[in-house]
Amino acid sequence: MLLTNKVVVITGAGSGVGRASARRFGEEGMKVVLADVLGDPLDQVVSALRADGFFAGPSNFLFAASKGLTALGVPSADLHMNRGDGDGPVNL
Numbered sequence: 001m002l003l004t005n006k007v008v009v010i011t012g013a014g015s016g017v018g019r020a021s022a023r024r025f026g027e028e029g030m031k032v033v034l035a036d037v038l039g040d041p042l043d044q045v046v047s048a049l050r051a052d053g054f055f056a057g058p059s060n061f062l063f064a065a066s067k068g069l070t071a072l073g074v075p076s077a078d079l080h081m082n083r084g085d086g087d088g089p090v091n092l
Contacts, residue, residue, distance in 0.1 A: 004029030014041030026054030
């Protein structure tokens with residue numbers, strides 16, 4: 001319950017550990033902003049999470065070439081989700 005309604009930003013969320021992390025954080029009640037350089041797998045993850053009732057939002061960008069989390073609007077993740085400040089990044 002400590003994580004309920006917290007916002008986490010996960011890069012590499014289109015597959016593997018990033019995808020699994022997104023699901024786990026969602027199960028803990030977190031709102032997840034998901035990013036990956038591959039748009040199609042990311043869209044599939046977002047759709048699957050939303051279908052299961054989780055709050056998930058996509059963000060396609062090149063993390064390494066950007067200004068880091070600032071490019072996502074963290075600590076203002078509400079730019080992507082309109083739901084509040086970012087509470088933690090996960091870079092996979």
